[in-house]
Amino acid sequence: MATPTMSADTTEKKHPADGGRQGLAVRLGSRALRNATLVGPVLLLVAMFVAFSLTTDSFLTTRNLTSVIQNNSVIAILGIGLTMVILLGEIDLAFSGIVLVTGASTGLFFTGTAVSIPLIGAFTVGGGGLVQTLVTLLVGLLLGLLVGWLVGKVAVPSLIASLAVLLLAQGLAVYWLNGQAAFDFPDWVLSLGHGKAFGIPKLAWCAAAVALVVHLLLSRTIFGRHIYMAGANRNAARLSGINTTRLVLMVFAISGLIGAIAGICYAGNFGSVNAESGKELLLPTFAAVVLGGNSLLGGSGGVKNTVVGVLIFAVLDNGLLLLDIDVFLRPLMQGLLLVVAVMLNVGLSRLAAYANRQSSDQTVQSLA
């Protein structure tokens, strides 16, 4: 079959007026378009940003935007950890418990309060320095590792494994706090939670650093690629010689470590951690990750998606507040907008799949 005839047919039949549209489809059909799950969320974010800027006086002010960032940095950090797990096709609930227990330990270690682990023994970690921080991070890492071990080695579904560890972490924190709240924190933690550097909240810097590291990890390293591939098809990865058990262990461990970082930030930001802390983060974090267009089935999405998702959630929350919407109406509005956002996401990813198919048809034709 000669190429000219084929392409002439194509143009006449389906696109009588515009042959260039297919050229566009081809260009869009490449790698960029398969990340098109990002296009919808970005459009939504921009639309909301513009809408709230126009309808309120106070939205587009440095002060307001700074506080939006300040209030959502912890969710962003947690969302980034969750992103890795979701990309692998697993679910993690444990992070809200990890935030609680590490937030609490940040205070307890500082005040030199003895904490004990049942059956193992009591210990104190005094001071607000490096060792204390490292132990706190280690607590998060170990809890994450426990989830990973249950999922990877024991083959417990991650929803159940992480739920168990969530309860375990909460239980540990309740036991350690002993009915009190932790409110004595090292100065540097409080400064991290409230201070600014170069006019931007330190919390935001912290979130940005976590985002950058994980983004590079996912997009540039072989480890990251293996997460995507194992998320898209675990069996294919396994049969290609990738140690998927170790992959699961490492991803949950990193997620736990990030949870501990979020826990320290949380403690600094709120200045007080009690047995109920951290629970309120679970749903917003999940909502943000999904809103950003990460596939819950694994294999598609990324840190960019999560960052956009967090911003959508944050801007929506803030905008509704500034519009002075009735407090009792706000959750309903939030729910409605989220439904719309999720529908938009689904629609756009279908469009992306369609354009992708078109472009490959085109390629095949031009080869025929």
Add this chain to the structure above:
Amino acid sequence: MTATVTAPAVMRVEDLEVSYGGVHALRGVTMEVRAGEICALLGGNGAGKSTLMKCLTGVVQPDAGQVLVDGEPVRFSSPSQALDAGVRVVYQELSLFPTLSVAENIVGAAGAGKVVRWKKVAAEARAAMRSVGVNLDLDRAVGQLAVGEQQIVEIVRAVRSRGRVLILDEPTSALGREQADHLFELLDNLAAAGNAVVFVTQDFGDALRHADVIRVMREGRLSQEFRPGETTSLELIHAAFGADRNVLESTYESGHVRLPARNDQPVVLDARGIQSLPMVGDMSLTAHRGEVVGLYGGLDSGHLAFAQALVGARNRSAGKVSVGEKTVGANNPAASVKAGIGYLSADRREGLALSHDVADNVTLANLTRMSRWLVPARKEQSVTKELIDTLRIRSARPDVAVDTLSGGNQQKVLFARWMLFDPEVLVLVEPTRGMDIAAKSDVIRIIRERAEQGTAVVVVSAEAEIVLSVSDRVLVARKGGITREFVDEEVSVSELVAAATG
């Protein structure tokens, strides 16, 4: 075979034309489906068979031409309208509910009222199976059945809801010979009862043995019509593919192959006393450097399970696998890959991340060998491009998602992965399943080239023609053991089949 030429046409299509985005899938097809007749629709990939089938069932609306049922023009705008007109289809991609039982899948909601009466469901399912002459455990979940058994469930279900036209898409592609023969007996009965049966196939043998009339499609046209007694498989191959000759064709033509003498290169793969119950009792196999060893067996001979146990994808309860001097640990695919064993499973979707692009899939097993930490992005694109050219993968771009490729090209992506890996041993299970002859000979060529570069290749298949065309030496599996070895002799397809069933 009950057909008479004068039987009335139940269904007729006239001058059907369909094109997808400028590619003509059908270019004026006229065909009749007659009561009591079994028609084989033969042709290569992309010949238009599937599209024609979709027109008959209302999945695709033709751009031009018409479909007539009992002489009346009809326009099926959905599959359910075609169902109402008595057109039943069994698709190649099974549409069963894996977590439900056999009985539930066969009877579905149709048999029950508002309350499910389980005894009635079971009785109806049993009756449906008996009418077809099969016997499966009614209570087993369909997802636990072998693919061949699932196909039988699907056919029983289609036959149960009485239609007048039964269309089957590649019904034997996943079946062993015995089960395939059984299926055709069943189709004979259905035709004798006055049904019109159409089966789409790429298997010339099936068409010659079991059809009343063979219609060959090529490039969107119904090129010719043949009667089984008056034609040969060679003639059919030429009708479907033109006159290009190839290795595989000569197997079909002469029906037998001369296997060479034993390879005197060193042994690379030594699998000894492999046990994986209940499928594999005790199987041993060695492969020399540069040798292609064929492992032929029927569907339940255990040859598939053996391949899985060999590469660690399935539990191995006894036996030892070594590559060169190294012993490979059991039940650990990663260790097996590390020892240099590449593996292609029978189900392509098991090996591919379909939503990811060609480059991602090609380099999946290779990244850690190409670089320590970072993804070597540029190198990845260039090697993939090279492999696309070498293997003639018709997608031509490393950044196209694999699920947009045809089955044959997806298979080539998997080949590309292992060519890049350059394994000591390559284990291929059903490497040509669902491909047309042109693609099959492509794959055979690729396998031979691999062997020439020193890889020991094990081809595990239930397709006798493929095993004979590609192998230097052939082992026959039966009931979980190796029963026969062919080397340095002339072997025909029927001898091979006899050795596996006899």
